[in-house]
Amino acid sequence: MIDLSIESNTLLKKCLKEWRPELILMVEDVNTLKYTESFYNQLRDVVGCELIAKGFNENYEPNNYGIRLEKLIDEIGNLFM
Numbered sequence: 091m092i093d094l095s096i097e098s099n100t101l102l103k104k105c106l107k108e109w110r111p112e113l114i115l116m117v118e119d120v121n122t123l124k125y126t127e128s129f130y131n132q133l134r135d136v137v138g139c140e141l142i143a144k145g146f147n148e149n150y151e152p153n154n155y156g157i158r159l160e161k162l163i164d165e166i167g168n169l170f171m
Contacts, residue, residue, distance in 0.1 A: 091120045092133075093169060098162050102133065105140040105159075130170045137163050 094102065099117075106114050113132065116122070137159055145156025152160060 091122065092117050092125070092166075094162075094165060098165055101158060101162055102137065102166075105137050105162075106133075109136045109139045125170075127170045130166055134163050134166050137166070 092099065092102070102117065103114060106117065110132070113136070116125075116129070117133070141152075141156055141159040141163070145152055145159045147153045
C-alpha cells in the first residue's frame, strides 16, 4: 500500500479515478510492500494531468486545489528518492 497520509491518499485516488482507474487496485493492495520508481512516476503523471486540467486559475497561477496537487506530486516523489 502507498505510504501517504489519509488526505493525500484520498486525493490520489480521486485523480486516479479520473485519469487511470485501473491503477487504483494497485495503490490499495495491502500486500505490496515495494513499488518501482516507474510506478511512482506513473502516479505523478496522473496527478500532473489533474493539475493541468483543474489546478490553475485564469492567470495561470495555482489555485488551492493546484497547490494541494503540487504537494502530492512532491510527496509521491519523496517515496522513491
